[in-house]
Amino acid sequence: MAQARLHNEVMVAYDIEDSKNRTKLFKKLKDISLKPIQKSVFWGHLNKAEEDSVKRLLKEYCQKTDKAFIARIALSEQVNQNNSIGYEKDDFPKNPPEYYVL
Numbered sequence: 433m434a435q436a437r438l439h440n441e442v443m444v445a446y447d448i449e450d451s452k453n454r455t456k457l458f459k460k461l462k463d464i465s466l467k468p469i470q471k472s473v474f475w476g477h478l479n480k481a482e483e484d485s486v487k488r489l490l491k492e493y494c495q496k497t498d499k500a501f502i503a504r505i506a507l508s509e510q511v512n513q514n515n516s517i518g519y520e521k522d523d524f525p526k527n528p529p530e531y532y533v534l
Contacts, residue, residue: 440504442483443505443507445474447498448495
């Protein structure tokens with residue numbers, strides 16, 4: 433029996449014209465532990481509740497002319513297969529970091 437994944441590897445990208453909305457979204461995505469890999473592109477591992485939160489944030493900060501998406505991807509595998517330029521394998525770990533409550 434396969435083990436259920438608690439976290440999925442995701443990429444979030446957006447094109448938001450309004451600077452205030454773009455800055456607020458950038459900060460919120462970083463707060464959710466996503467890593468900015470380009471100016472308006474984020475990557476990381478999220479659980480289902482966090483993915484839903486990102487979807488709500490995109491709806492909140494995007495206007496009618498803006499564009500954005502969140503997609504489940506396997507970017508860590510692509511980088512490990514040398515399908516990227518300027519990124520190292522360590523930039524995209526296959527598993528999310530582990531945290532411990534002390």
